[in-house]
Amino acid sequence: MRTNVIRVLATAVLMAVLGASAALAATPPPAGDAKPVEKSRKDLTPMPEGWTALRQEEAIKQAHKQYPFVEDVLMEDLPLRQQRLRNMGIGYKDIKQSYILLDSPYVDTYEKQYDPVRFMHSKHAASLDGDCAACHHYRPADPNAPETVSCRSCHQDTRTDANTERIGLKAAYHMQCMNCHEQMKKGPVNCVGCHTKRSVDHKELVRLPENPKPQEVTAECLRCHQEAGDDMLATAHWLWRGPSPYTTEHRKSVMSGKGTTTLNNF
Numbered sequence: 259m260r261t262n263v264i265r266v267l268a269t270a271v272l273m274a275v276l277g278a279s280a281a282l283a284a285t286p287p288p289a290g291d292a293k294p295v296e297k298s299r300k301d302l303t304p305m306p307e308g309w310t311a312l313r314q315e316e317a318i319k320q321a322h323k324q325y326p327f328v329e330d331v332l333m334e335d336l337p338l339r340q341q342r343l344r345n346m347g348i349g350y351k352d353i354k355q356s357y358i359l360l361d362s363p364y365v366d367t368y369e370k371q372y373d374p375v376r377f378m379h380s381k382h383a384a385s386l387d388g389d390c391a392a393c394h395h396y397r398p399a400d401p402n403a404p405e406t407v408s409c410r411s412c413h414q415d416t417r418t419d420a421n422t423e424r425i426g427l428k429a430a431y432h433m434q435c436m437n438c439h440e441q442m443k444k445g446p447v448n449c450v451g452c453h454t455k456r457s458v459d460h461k462e463l464v465r466l467p468e469n470p471k472p473q474e475v476t477a478e479c480l481r482c483h484q485e486a487g488d489d490m491l492a493t494a495h496w497l498w499r500g501p502s503p504y505t506t507e508h509r510k511s512v513m514s515g516k517g518t519t520t521l522n523n524f
């Protein structure tokens with residue numbers, strides 16, 4: 259009986275924590291992706307409620323900007339292009355955004371299910387020693403066009419018989435992002451590393467009295483998430499128990515852990 263109460267209490271704490279980071283909750287990769295979920299920094303920095311990233315509005319606007327299709331491109335050897343960009347002094351100062359949302363209308367097919375891909379532009383350029391040509395591989399033939407043009411101005415529709423010259427935007431991103439991450443063994447290559455699932459807005463779903471008791475919160479979550487609650491109670495995370503090497507007087511003789519009556523559930 260007592261353990262049951264403790265379990266309910268601990269569930270409430272866990273669910274409250276989950277609630278606070280619901281938007282960031284790690285989601286399992288879609289079926290077919292066998293790679294294990296990588297640890298990401300996101301989990302360590304749950305966002306306060308109502309928080310939005312700096313310049314989020316601006317980033318959303320830019321993500322949805324339509325670009326005119328660039329017909330002619332100047333082909334240039336990558337090392338040559340890198341050298342030329344360096345000679346021209348193109349570098350970090352030309353990067354206005356620290357991050358870019360990649361949420362182009364040219365590719366969105368499941369935009370209601372997944373958040374836009376957040377791409378840390380400055381951080382990438384820094385990790386790659388300012389080598390802009392690593393990603394900005396061609397420039398438009400028009401001499402007045404900026405040196406580093408958005409990928410979307412050249413990669414738009416999927417490759418068709420009529421447009422065999424270059425791959426579509428989704429493929430261009432996936433190929434460039436994932437190939438490099440694979441080669442450098444850095445950065446995510448699994449789907450959820452870049453695509454976070456959009457969570458349902460719980461503001462309207464959850465109904466609680468003012469200053470609810472922890473048990474009331476748990477009960478309210480379980481109203482819809484009974485299965486998740488049951489699953490949790492069967493996990494090793496919940497059931498673990500073991501000897502207690504550091505407990506004074508009872509050293510090693512007492513079993514501690516969540517599977518016992520330990521109150522310290524975190």
Ligand code: HEC
Nearest residue numbers: 360361362365366367368369375431435446447448449452
């Ligand atoms: C390194 C980052 C990265 C990884 C890993 C990644 N993607 Fe993407 N994905 C992107 C980017 C960037 C876009 C383009 C987003 C845009 O401009 O709308 C995209 C677009 C998509 C789209 C079309 C856009 C949409 O919202 O419907 C689908 C579908 C998609 N990815 C599926 C996957 C799947 C499945 C995996 C795992 C096999 C995966 N992606 C792994 C970065 C990534």
Ligand code: HEC
Nearest residue numbers: 349350352353382383388389390392393406407408409410
């Ligand atoms: C790891 C790949 C990568 C590197 C390295 C990189 N960029 Fe980018 N850059 C991108 C992507 C992806 C975008 C988003 C383009 C889009 O919206 O399709 C972008 C966008 C830009 C834009 C905005 C283009 C526009 O019209 O929206 C500028 C300017 C830019 N980069 C400059 C630079 C400069 C200067 C460097 C080198 C110091 C650099 N970039 C290095 C990938 C990269």
Ligand code: HEC
Nearest residue numbers: 331393394396397398407408409412423424430431433434
């Ligand atoms: C000025 C036009 C232009 C811009 C801007 C541009 N590309 Fe490309 N890209 C091309 C052309 C043309 C090809 C096809 C020729 C080729 O395969 O080399 C291509 C090919 C590719 C390929 C396939 C390469 C291969 O090995 O088959 C990838 C991946 C790619 N681009 C990614 C990107 C990304 C990501 C960006 C933005 C950071 C970008 N491109 C910006 C013109 C451009």
Ligand code: HEC
Nearest residue numbers: 375377378381385392393431434435438439442444445446
């Ligand atoms: C030329 C190589 C290269 C390309 C291309 C590249 N990345 Fe990365 N990426 C890296 C490296 C290196 C790191 C590790 C950076 C670090 O931890 O300092 C990284 C880390 C990341 C991370 C995790 C760290 C963070 O900044 O949040 C994400 C997410 C990511 N990349 C997304 C993308 C997306 C989306 C694209 C394509 C638009 C892309 N990357 C293209 C090299 C690349």
Ligand code: HEC
Nearest residue numbers: 273274276277280283285455457458463464478479481482
């Ligand atoms: C009225 C029903 C309802 C209530 C009450 C409710 N949820 Fe949800 N919750 C949903 C639905 C529907 C989804 C989206 C479907 C899914 O992912 O299973 C969801 C999704 C979630 C997710 C994301 C799961 C994922 O994989 O993306 C988390 C985390 C979550 N709920 C936590 C909570 C917590 C914590 C509480 C209590 C404070 C709670 N929910 C109360 C209906 C509810």
